Amino acid sequence: MLNEFELIRRFFSRPPADGTVRLGVGDDAAAVTPTPGHELLLAIDTMVEGRHFFADAPPATLGHKILAVNLSDMAAMGAVPRWALLSGTLPDSDPGWLTAFSEGLFALADRHDVSLIGGDTVRGPRSFTVAIAGEAPAGEALTRAGARPDDDVWVSGTLGDAALALAAMQGQITLAPAALTALRVRLEMPEPRVALGLKLRRLAHAALDVSDGLIGDLGHILNASGVGADIELSRLPCPSALKALLNGAERPLALRCLLAGGDDYELCFTAPPAARVMLLMLSDKLDLPLTRIGVITATPGLTVFDEQHLPLPALPAAYNHFPNGSRS
């Protein structure tokens, strides 16, 4: 029988990735050495079975994704991710499942030199929480509050991939097998844009990661910055399968995926027009599309213009974890 301590030791104890870790897994807390002159960035994210992933999801993808969504928060702040803590709630202690999960998690952690320094393992309905700590030079982290009128609005990669995959997996739409396979990777193994976030520290005025859908997330930037934005639908970068749907009977679903689909974990940011050349060079260097999708306005409010340059009359709502929540 594997008890809790053996579980943690066996699957989640690894030599720390760097010399900043004095104590890792195995004491009441981990002890690490912060970099002098840097701020500490802290975030936490949870994934719950049936809500954020299917019960039969490959465990390696879950290990990847729970860390990826936290790395994405660090990317959005322009922070170097350093140390992670994992809390896993598990219905059982199946060694095969845990091996695959931890391999998925560590493969991503290793690529970003992130040390898993602590954890907690409890029994219950399957869910995972990662808390992450990163660093940025004091005062240089990117926030949501710095957008200024006439800034360009940019996004990395493509939008709507994950939501479209989910719609197909739920039977709302049929996609060609090859297209679905590619989109599923985007849903299950999102790539946190850490390298981009670090470079944006000196270029962007405001940034966040698109985890709940462009409309809702860009709305956070607009609210925090006290500005508005005009976005052009035709400029939004999206996978070809989604583009095809936009011109057909499934346009409402395609719009929902593109404008309100969560889980892509691309960065949305604003930057002055003077940064355009630098950003396109950066796009080339990172081999990651960076697309200008609109402009920040002094007048609050978000308007999305369609292909005929008419404002969309209604915007799909942002992803809401509590769609049936009680009234306030």
Next chain:
Amino acid sequence: MLNEFELIRRFFSRPPADGTVRLGVGDDAAAVTPTPGHELLLAIDTMVEGRHFFADAPPATLGHKILAVNLSDMAAMGAVPRWALLSGTLPDSDPGWLTAFSEGLFALADRHDVSLIGGDTVRGPRSFTVAIAGEAPAGEALTRAGARPDDDVWVSGTLGDAALALAAMQGQITLAPAALTALRVRLEMPEPRVALGLKLRRLAHAALDVSDGLIGDLGHILNASGVGADIELSRLPCPSALKALLNGAERPLALRCLLAGGDDYELCFTAPPAARVMLLMLSDKLDLPLTRIGVITATPGLTVFDEQHLPLPALPAAYNHFPNGSRS
């Protein structure tokens, strides 16, 4: 309808407790300023309904306890708790429930000048995770690895209270109503020994908090330090209701509560005999019993001597979150 963002804002956004917080709840990550020359201590703990608390537990006690168990980890390290992140998985967004929960959490946070700087709220089976960050002067944090032969073994407060309350609430034993009420407070509103932990930095060789039961937790110190211990049952501080049971038919249950009961969140630590006077003065100053319960031995292994100074033939097992886990 309260959406996720309104939920977080409404119940968990408070002005930060101190000037170290540049960004609190409301961005992709919080930004805080570490104290120069200090190490960062990081821990995470989860509580799951049905496993760590009953479905009808008063929400204010849950808010208290999920923070308390994390503060207790900081206490065990001799760290000053500074910043906390909360992830709540909730079946609904009942404002009354959330108000009480957040009041319980903030009341404890305020007493320890801890800032809640971030969070995540998702829908699912009720559980809570807190990640906590604290600080200690570099290299001074208490670990489990420093116990030396001839050290005294000490515990704070009393042991077995929480386990005895749980046994009574589960109908395994009947207690006088007044006794149960007092013990229930210990189970539901444990008091993290933060002030004690800070003072132990200069006095103790090794320390941890008793969350899974004395035998198992002291065993961690012994393993990490490569030593053994002789403990005297008659010296173990316990509530009078438990002491009475030790001398009767319920002795097995009483022993289990005392030696393997979790959830008391007292500190167990080792210190050289030369520290005895200082520790008794500290006990007096903190108005917290500190009791010498045994001695560290050079020979590995843990022996508990009974009232006749005979070794207990079998020690109750430590609390295990996976009692039915699969075999390795």
